[in-house]
Amino acid sequence: MLNIALPKGRLGDQVYGMLRDAGYDCPAYEDKNRLLVLESPEKGVRYLLVKPSDVAIYVEHHAADVGIVGKDILLESCPDVYELLDLNIGKCRMAVAAPKGYVEDTDRTLRIATKYVNIAKQFYSEKNRDIEIIKLNGSIELAPILGLSDVIVDIVETGGTLKANNLEVIEEFKTISARFIANKSSFKFQNEIISDMMQKLGEAVK
Ligand SMILES: Nc1ncnc2c1ncn2[C@@H]1O[C@H](COP(=O)(O)OP(=O)(O)OP(=O)(O)O)[C@@H](O)[C@H]1O
Numbered sequence: 001m002l003n004i005a006l007p008k009g010r011l012g013d014q015v016y017g018m019l020r021d022a023g024y025d026c027p028a029y030e031d032k033n034r035l036l037v038l039e040s041p042e043k044g045v046r047y048l049l050v051k052p053s054d055v056a057i058y059v060e061h062h063a064a065d066v067g068i069v070g071k072d073i074l075l076e077s078c079p080d081v082y083e084l085l086d087l088n089i090g091k092c093r094m095a096v097a098a099p100k101g102y103v104e105d106t107d108r109t110l111r112i113a114t115k116y117v118n119i120a121k122q123f124y125s126e127k128n129r130d131i132e133i134i135k136l137n138g139s140i141e142l143a144p145i146l147g148l149s150d151v152i153v154d155i156v157e158t159g160g161t162l163k164a165n166n167l168e169v170i171e172e173f174k175t176i177s178a179r180f181i182a183n184k185s186s187f188k189f190q191n192e193i194i195s196d197m198m199q200k201l202g203e204a205v206k
């Protein structure tokens, strides 16, 4: 059976919808219970429900053969996996944002709150800017409101969260979407099954 790491939460349901349409349905997924391992033996797949930010860890370490993960996570952690397909869902942008009217003082160290420490470091190293990173795990928009940081680096989809909290985008610098990834050894030894899944998923991409 092919082990598929599926992100729980907002991305998971969309991803499962694509896999179902591609022929890898799993009635147990639709039961919505607390099980984390869901099997569909007749389709030859086993779904592992994991935190979105952990998908690539399972795949890299061969606890899963394939998985679906946001490009944000791949850019942040650079796992040693194959990125096979852009699924064109979970679309958003990586951006710097700040309170409306914010004016940067370039003589001071810039304080940045983010979940994406490596992405932020890379972005500002290209600008040669002196920075301090404050790593948070969620509700990033709160940081500049409370004076914990000057700006944030985070993903923006509709812009609704920024707007509701009186923040605005300063610069968007990466487009993000969900990617189909594979463990390197699985891709070699289960190539036919994974290639077949990639092709069917490709046909389901809108
Ligand atoms: N507002 C959004 N619009 C579109 N895609 C998003 C949005 N927020 C996150 N994503 C994408 O969906 C993925 C999963 O996001 P989600 O918010 O469900 O998990 P998370 O809370 O970031 O994960 P974790 O619980 O592991 O921290 C992200 O990695 C990103 O690629």
Ligand SMILES: O=P(O)(O)OC[C@H]1O[C@H](OP(=O)(O)OP(=O)(O)O)[C@H](O)[C@@H]1O
Binding pocket: 137, 138, 139, 140, 141, 154, 155, 156, 157, 158, 159, 160, 161, 162
């Ligand atoms: O532009 P929008 O459509 O408002 O989407 C962007 C918001 O979505 C994500 O947060 P999420 O809902 O995952 O919350 P969290 O980061 O606090 O966990 C992201 O961190 C932004 O806060």
